Amino acid sequence: MKMLKYALVALTALSAISCSKWTDEEKLTYDSQQGLKRSIPMIEMTSADQLTPAQKEHYAKLRAWKQTPHVRGFGWFGGWTAKGTDPQKYLRMLPDSVDIVSLWGTHGDLTEAQKTDLKFFQEVKGGKVLLCWIVSNLGDQLTPKGKNAIDYWVKEKGNGEFLEGVKAYANAICDTIEKYNLDGFDIDYEPYYGGSGNLATAIQAYEQDGETYYYDWKKYPAAAYVGEEADIIDASEDRNIGMYTFVKTLYDRLQPKGRILLFDGEPYKLSAEASKMITFYLYQAYDESTTAAAEAKMRQGSHLDNWEGKTFLTLEFQKYAKTGGFPRYTSSRADIQKLDVGRQIMDYARMILPNGKRIAGIGTYHMELDTEGGNYRFLRQALNAGNRVSATQKEEFQ
Numbered sequence: 001m002k003m004l005k006y007a008l009v010a011l012t013a014l015s016a017i018s019c020s021k022w023t024d025e026e027k028l029t030y031d032s033q034q035g036l037k038r039s040i041p042m043i044e045m046t047s048a049d050q051l052t053p054a055q056k057e058h059y060a061k062l063r064a065w066k067q068t069p070h071v072r073g074f075g076w077f078g079g080w081t082a083k084g085t086d087p088q089k090y091l092r093m094l095p096d097s098v099d100i101v102s103l104w105g106t107h108g109d110l111t112e113a114q115k116t117d118l119k120f121f122q123e124v125k126g127g128k129v130l131l132c133w134i135v136s137n138l139g140d141q142l143t144p145k146g147k148n149a150i151d152y153w154v155k156e157k158g159n160g161e162f163l164e165g166v167k168a169y170a171n172a173i174c175d176t177i178e179k180y181n182l183d184g185f186d187i188d189y190e191p192y193y194g195g196s197g198n199l200a201t202a203i204q205a206y207e208q209d210g211e212t213y214y215y216d217w218k219k220y221p222a223a224a225y226v227g228e229e230a231d232i233i234d235a236s237e238d239r240n241i242g243m244y245t246f247v248k249t250l251y252d253r254l255q256p257k258g259r260i261l262l263f264d265g266e267p268y269k270l271s272a273e274a275s276k277m278i279t280f281y282l283y284q285a286y287d288e289s290t291t292a293a294a295e296a297k298m299r300q301g302s303h304l305d306n307w308e309g310k311t312f313l314t315l316e317f318q319k320y321a322k323t324g325g326f327p328r329y330t331s332s333r334a335d336i337q338k339l340d341v342g343r344q345i346m347d348y349a350r351m352i353l354p355n356g357k358r359i360a361g362i363g364t365y366h367m368e369l370d371t372e373g374g375n376y377r378f379l380r381q382a383l384n385a386g387n388r389v390s391a392t393q394k395e396e397f398q
Contacts, residue, residue, distance in 0.1 A: 043087055046116050048124050062096050063126035071349055071386035072360055073097045073379060074282070074312055075367025076132065078104040082117035087375055088368040091121035091129065095376050097383040098125075099361065100260070100280075102132035102186040107141045108176045115180070122183070128260055131177060132186035135246070136197030138165055142172050163245050166199070170249035177259065184260030184279070185250055189243070191231070192266060201240045203231040234271035244274055251277035264314070268300040275304040280360055286316035291332040291347055298359070308355075313348040314363040317378075320344075321369040324378035345378050349386030362386065 040050050051059065079089060080103060087093035091101060101121075108131075110118070121127045133141045139149035150165075158165030173185055189200055196202035205212055233243045247261070247270075254261055255277070263270060264282030275281075281301055288294040294313055301307050315325040325344025331337045336346050348362045362382060370376045 043085070043090060043093055045092065045120065047120065051124070059124050059126075066099055066126045071358065071362065071383060071389075072099040072312070073383045074100045074314065074361055074363030075102070075379070076104040076314075076363070076365045077101045077368055078366050079368055080106055080114065080117075082111070082113040088371065091117050091127065092125065093375070094121070094125070094127070094367075095380050095383070096125060097380065097387070098127060098367075100128045100130065100183075100262075100363075101367075102130045102262070104132060104366070107131065107133065108180065110180050118180070118182075122181075128183040130184045130186045130260060130262065131173065131182055132188060132262075134188040134190060134195050134265075135243075136191070136195045136200045138162075138198055138242075139169055140197075140199075142169065142176075163242065166242055166245045167249045170246050171253065174250065174253040177254070182259075184254055184262070186262040186264060186282070187247070187250075188265050189263060189267070189269070190265040191269075195265070199243050199246060201231045201243065231269060232271050233269055233274045235273070239271070240269075244271075247274055247277055267304065270301075270304060272303050272305060275301075275307075278305075278310070280310050280312055281307070282312045282314055282363065284316075284365070285313045285348070286320075286365070287326055288344075289326060289328055290330045291351070294348065294351070295353065308353060308357045309360060311359045312361045312363050313351070313359060314365060315344050315348065316365045317369045318366045321366070321378075322372045324372075324382075341372075342378050342381065345382040346385060349382035350389050352389070358389075 045051070048056070048059075073095065075094075075098060077091070077094075080091065081089045082091070083089065094101065106114075118129055121129065137149060139153045143149045143152055153165035153169050154160065154162050155165075157168035176182075177185060189195070191197075191200035191202035207213070230239060232239045233247065235241060235244050235248075247263075250261055260279045261277065262280050262282055263275075263278045265284060267275070267278070267281035267283070270278065270281075281304060283297050283301075285294050285297050288297060298307070298311050298313070301311070304310070320326055322341075324342030324346070325348075327341075329344035329347065331343050331347040333347065333350065336343055336350065339346060345362065345364070348359075352358060364370060364379055367376070367379060370378050372378070374380075
C-alpha cells in the first residue's frame with residue numbers, strides 16, 4: 001500500500017471533521033437502527049447489515065478518508081479473542097482512526113468469532129490486519145511440532161538447499177494469510193536486541209591473518225563474511241541473502257494482491273534495493289526521551305526508499321500505558337511539553353520533520369492496554385491532534 005497522491009479537493013469538509021469524529025469515542029448503542037427490533041451495541045454486531053443508514057454513510061466516508069494521505073494509526077494487538085464483554089478483545093471496537101493492526105500472539109487457526117470480527121473490521125471500518133512475529137530463525141512459529149526446523153524446511157521442503165527452505169517458509173506464511181483473508185505480514189526483525197538467528201543476522205568480528213572477518217555463528221550453513229556490511233539485507237552472497245530471500249518471496253506473493261509487507265525493529269538493516277519491497281518501516285522508538293532522539297532513530301534509515309513517507313514511530317504501552325508513553329519524554333513543542341501525560345505519543349503524532357514533511361503514522365505496542373481514562377484514550381487523542389495538523393498542511397505528505 002504505497003502513499004497515495006493527495007486527493008482531498010472533493011473531501012475537504014470530510015477531512016476537517018474526520019480528525020475529531022473518527023478519533024473520538026464511538027457510541028456503543030444507536031437509537032435509529034431502522035428495521036431492527038432493538039438497538040445493537042457495536043460490540044455485538046456481526047455484519048454490516050446491522051448498521052443503520054446513518055452508520056453506513058459514516059463508515060463509507062471513513063473508508064474513503066483512509067485512502068487519502070493522513071497520519072495513520074497502527075498497533076500491535078494482543079489478547080484478541082472476539083469474545084466476552086471487554087471491548088479491548090475486539091478488533092471492531094478499535095478507534096475508527098486505526099488503519100493497520102498487527103496481531104500479536106496469533107499465528108493462525110482463527111476461531112469463528114475471530115473470523116467474524118476480522119471481516120467486520122476490514123469491511124466496515126476499512127482496517128488492515130496482519131500476521132506478525134519475531135523472525136529470527138527459519139521456521140519460527142510454523143515448524144510442525146516434533147520436527148527439527150532445519151530438517152523440515154531445508155531437507156524436506158528445500159531439497160537440501162537453505163534458500164529453498166527459506167522460500168518454502170515464506171510461502172507457508174502467505175498460505176496462512178490467504179487462508180484467513182488477512183492483509184499481509186509484519187516482519188519483526190531484531191537481531192541486535194536479542195533476536196539473532198540464521199535469518200536475523202547480528203554479525204560478530206574476528207581477526208585472521210591480519211584481516212577482520214564478520215560472521216554470525218548461528219547462521220546455517222556456517223558462513224564467514226568479510227566487510228562491515230555483512231548484516232545488510234541484500235541479494236549479495238556476502239550479505240544477509242537469507243533474509244533478503246525471505247522478504248522477496250513474501251513480496252512476490254503479497255504485492256500482486258495488494259497486501260502489505262511491514263518491517264519493524266531494525267529496518268535500517270535493509271539495503272536501499274530491498275527497502276523498495278517494504279510498504280512501511282516501523283521504528284520501536286519506545287525509550288527515546290526527546291524529539292531529537294526520535295528523529296535520530298528514524299534517520300538511521302535515511303538510505304531507505306521514501307524513508308520519511310513510509311516511516312511509523314511506535315511506543316510501548318506494555319510499560320507506559322498509564323502515561324501515554326515514556327514518562328520523562330521531552331518534546332521540542334512547548335504546547336506538548338506542558339502536558340502531564342501523553343507527551344511522547346502526542347509528539348510523534350504531530351511531528352513535522354525539519355524539511356516540513358510528515359511521517360506515515362504512529363503506533364503502540366500492546367495497544368489493547370490503552371485504557372487509562374477511557375478505551376484507547378491516548379491513541380485517539382494523538383491521532384486526532386496529528387490529523388488536525390495534517391488537515392492544515394496539505395503538501396506535507398510525499
